[in-house]
Amino acid sequence: MILITGATGTIGSKVLDLLVEGDHDVRAMTRDPARLRAYDSTGVDVVIGDFDRPDSLRAAVDGIDTVFLLTAPGAAGPDHDRALIEAAIRAGVGRVVKLSAIDIPGSGTGAFDWHRPGETALRDGGVSWTILRPAGFASNSLAWAESIRAGGPVPNMSGPGAQGIVDPRDVAEVAVAALLSAEHAGQTYTLTGPENISVVDQAALIGAELGRTVPTVDVPIETACTQMLDAGAPASMVDMAAEGFALIRSGAARFVSDDVERVLGRPARSFADWIRDHRGSFTG
Numbered sequence: 001m002i003l004i005t006g007a008t009g010t011i012g013s014k015v016l017d018l019l020v021e022g023d024h025d026v027r028a029m030t031r032d033p034a035r036l037r038a039y040d041s042t043g044v045d046v047v048i049g050d051f052d053r054p055d056s057l058r059a060a061v062d063g064i065d066t067v068f069l070l071t072a073p074g075a076a077g078p079d080h081d082r083a084l085i086e087a088a089i090r091a092g093v094g095r096v097v098k099l100s101a102i103d104i105p106g107s108g109t110g111a112f113d114w115h116r117p118g119e120t121a122l123r124d125g126g127v128s129w130t131i132l133r134p135a136g137f138a139s140n141s142l143a144w145a146e147s148i149r150a151g152g153p154v155p156n157m158s159g160p161g162a163q164g165i166v167d168p169r170d171v172a173e174v175a176v177a178a179l180l181s182a183e184h185a186g187q188t189y190t191l192t193g194p195e196n197i198s199v200v201d202q203a204a205l206i207g208a209e210l211g212r213t214v215p216t217v218d219v220p221i222e223t224a225c226t227q228m229l230d231a232g233a234p235a236s237m238v239d240m241a242a243e244g245f246a247l248i249r250s251g252a253a254r255f256v257s258d259d260v261e262r263v264l265g266r267p268a269r270s271f272a273d274w275i276r277d278h279r280g281s282f283t284g
């Protein structure tokens with residue numbers, strides 16, 4: 001039995017679908033089971049679990065062989081990871097696959113630092129582990145969809161900086177491979193797409209798909225931070241985002257790995273692939 005945490009999220013939902021398609025025994029964790037009602041007739045065991053409530057995690061891992069560990073974005077990530085890993089080890093779980101984040105050189109307080117304690121706890125925990133470190137997801141571009149549909153610009157907080165944007169479907173497929181086979185035990189995979197692309201490159205690729213120009217507008221990081229704080233984002237999230245934008249802008253995030261291809265035996269999907277398959281989101 002495989003437990004999927006973050007089963008309603010971008011990656012976890014794809015992991016869940018792939019495991020259901022493969023007819024595997026799956027338990028899906030959420031704080032709100034209504035969000036997984038579509039799985040009522042599939043045999044998926046839906047469990048209510050909250051990383052902030054360790055008692056709920058003990059019930060979630062009971063009888064589980066393998067865990068997909070999603071760290072919800074936020075500064076509580078290390079505590080969440082430790083709580084789940086501790087419960088899993090006590091319950092005799094054999095393998096944990098943790099979704100982490102790419103380690104960008106120079107990172108100080110960013111997303112990777114929220115993952116580092118969880119990675120360490122997993123490596124030191126005595127359970128079989130695989131760690132997945134993806135670059136930025138292609139699906140982040142959905143945040144631009146409303147503006148693009150209205151003919152507006154894509155906000156560019158990272159200037160000319162490029163990164164190896166990865167297709168979330170590839171991340172989920174690698175996760176499933178690691179959940180199902182011991183051959184990935186003890187591996188840390190850095191998951192990227194096939195090329196480094198900037199926000200301007202991404203807008204051009206969306207424009208090529210739509211057959212029109214999609215402009216970008218440079219947004220200073222300070223302006224973006226003020227907007228996020230005004231919109232109610234926690235200061236820790238805003239600090240993390242600011243550092244991420246600055247690192248990408250500096251060129252430090254330029255990195256392409258062949259780990260997706262090594263695990264899946266086929267090239268990583270490109271950003272153009274993702275846009276082609278999600279064209280409708282940008283056309284309304």
Ligand SMILES: NC(=O)c1ccc[n+]([C@@H]2O[C@H](COP(=O)([O-])OP(=O)(O)OC[C@H]3O[C@@H](n4cnc5c(N)ncnc54)[C@H](OP(=O)(O)O)[C@@H]3O)[C@@H](O)[C@H]2O)c1
Pocket residue numbers: 005006007008009010011012029030031032035049050051052070071072073099100101102111133134135136137140
């Ligand atoms: N976006 C990127 O570009 C990117 C790049 C690299 C790494 N990452 C990493 O990917 C992770 C995010 O993955 P994602 O995009 O698939 O997630 P997501 O779409 O943001 O969804 C978050 C998930 O976390 C669950 N969750 C939130 N708080 C929870 C809590 N207290 N207890 C239990 N579950 C909770 C939610 O489940 P319910 O609401 O159903 O409970 C939901 O399924 C982060 O760790 C991030 O650092 C993201």
